[in-house]
Amino acid sequence: MTAAAIEERFRAAKRASRGAARLTSTQKSEALGAIADALEANSARIIAANAEDLQRGRENGIGDSLLDRLALDEARVSALADATREVASLPDPVGEVVRGSRLANGVRLEQIRVPFGVVGAIYEARPNVTVDIAALALRSGNAAVLRGGSAALSSNMVLVDVMREALAGLGIDRDTIQTVDDFGRDGATALMTGRGFIDVLVPRGSASLIETVVTTSTVPVIETGAGNVHVVLDSSAPDDWAREITVNSKTHRPSVCNSAESVLVLRDAAERLVPLVGRALQEAGVTIHGDETVASLLDGVVPATEDDWATEYLTLDIAMRVVDSLDDALDHIDTYSTHHTETIVTTDVRNAERFLAEVDSAAVYVNTSTRFTDGGEYGFGAEVGISTQKLHARGPMGLPELTSTKWVGRGAGQVRR
């Protein structure tokens, strides 16, 4: 019964995706505007549903930070509406002619950007993702099938209902936005194995959620996420850049994936930089997990274990290690990095270019903070996520990364000789 009911929703999403693909930019902007207005108009209903989730969460003993992520109030609903209006103003990627040519036989060939069709999303207990993904999918001409965490079930069901009603009010197929939240785990499993219905699946959340989705799915997945991000301080690193870039990379917003988690200091510069950078970090409230050399140069260091090199803390903690050479730094990164973002502070052009060429990460920097790996910073207007895989999209993804292409050929009777 459940399987059939889920498949019926997938079929409805697939049907709706054909209509969504043909909506003009203007129609999509209007739809997103209507969704934003509807969210605000239904604020009380949304907050009431959210209160049920919060109540259940408290009964189940979920932590304060999770409760905070889950909570919606009038200001947060307004922020969701505003974010939706911002998505409405983004350039529409659909219809872009990516390349084109006239073949020798006269056939006019164009590669055109088209929507994927149906975008699936699996994420955790953050109701804002429900609206965020639906809006991004719709702006790029896709239908969306959503599966949020069970902790946000009541909020998500109402948010989806409000968005669907807003679409229907404009004569747009409400099935363009679907949820399978009410099917629990079965909904998630169906999304991961929905070949023929789900064109691409985007997981958002913890490393374990992403790992489950990537290893279970038979539909194509865009892997987003984990950032065990490194700052390398070369022998030539100037004091001020070393200090400012390391502190900014760690402390500007420690809970996000582009924050630094490890600092590698070249041995030649250890005596100069470990105390200088270490104290600046400590003054900013950071706990340093250091190797023996670091501990010998700086007070208050927690001894680092092998685990520290591989840990994405997402807190005011950082691992610090002294390495003998740039080669050792590159080896360390190759062993422990999640290939998200790494930066080197150096004035040596050879070391800078080696680092940029040899570090195999989505974003590699010289003399900048790691915090720049972000769709907004890159000028994309919005961010679909940060891809850590190499297929399709790598690094910050904007709306074009939620599209595919098709080849369109126009001829006058040409056949192949």
Place this chain on the structure above:
Amino acid sequence: MTAAAIEERFRAAKRASRGAARLTSTQKSEALGAIADALEANSARIIAANAEDLQRGRENGIGDSLLDRLALDEARVSALADATREVASLPDPVGEVVRGSRLANGVRLEQIRVPFGVVGAIYEARPNVTVDIAALALRSGNAAVLRGGSAALSSNMVLVDVMREALAGLGIDRDTIQTVDDFGRDGATALMTGRGFIDVLVPRGSASLIETVVTTSTVPVIETGAGNVHVVLDSSAPDDWAREITVNSKTHRPSVCNSAESVLVLRDAAERLVPLVGRALQEAGVTIHGDETVASLLDGVVPATEDDWATEYLTLDIAMRVVDSLDDALDHIDTYSTHHTETIVTTDVRNAERFLAEVDSAAVYVNTSTRFTDGGEYGFGAEVGISTQKLHARGPMGLPELTSTKWVGRGAGQVRR
């Protein structure tokens, strides 16, 4: 033991991929030239190994067409060498600046084309694919781990050995080209689940092989392949275009994926076009599997069953159906197509544009043969395969589709405010 031995090869490939990524275009051309020369110089050894495969194949009773695909002689080895030299002359996609900008804070940001790293391939008993994929992977700066069919085991082992020796002779890491053929099914399974080692996996072969790879793999896969390709003859289709395009699409090379498998004729034109196009197909040796209307308008029609609409014949057979409207044609395609290539013959601009917009296939044409969906025809110089998925690449893939990108940022101490 086997698992450890396979992992050791994967590790070696990963190590080698770092060197491969840094080879210049010139070095890669020289390496491919050396491989081509080595293939010719070792022709006798390759043919002797191939004879073992053929002998085993005959003993196992494999069919003549499979034996023919498997067989290598001096001319075919030379053709392999020539194909490798052609790959050497293709433009190197690595290092292309895809886009770039200067951020508001002065950071210079570039998106650069980089190799995937390690490309895996799983394919069937065609030893030419062994050389083909290795050459394309190397030209695009990747290491390759190959798994061919067991029927070609002896040939593949020697081909890989010859290629590895040629690399070593130039001082290039021989582990850039690997095989796991000698591990049988375990090798294939390891490739499909080699997360952290295999950056992308390309299956090549039958629909069932591709289905197995797509549903089993936990590494990213580029799905290539199956083509249940449609020709639609609109009411306005001119006689000559309808006849020539249909016959060319079916008969130019029936065994390949871009050949037509079904013709849909609009009812208004059925009396005119079914006999005209049907007889032309029959004169070209094609068996027509038709619905009742087709059978009433043409002699020698085999009654079509539901299965015929879904069949990729790859032979001189075609399914023919009369549909009431363009909508019905679009619905039929949506139900049965493998989303590879479809074409419409029409002079009605509204129908042409609806078809191009609404058919959800990798390539959609107006008034051209379906046979143009081909990397060579598109001007790519070589073809990695034809992707029927929407992620990463769709339609004919060239060398750039064997690469990823990375973001490179160069700053002067910028931090995020």
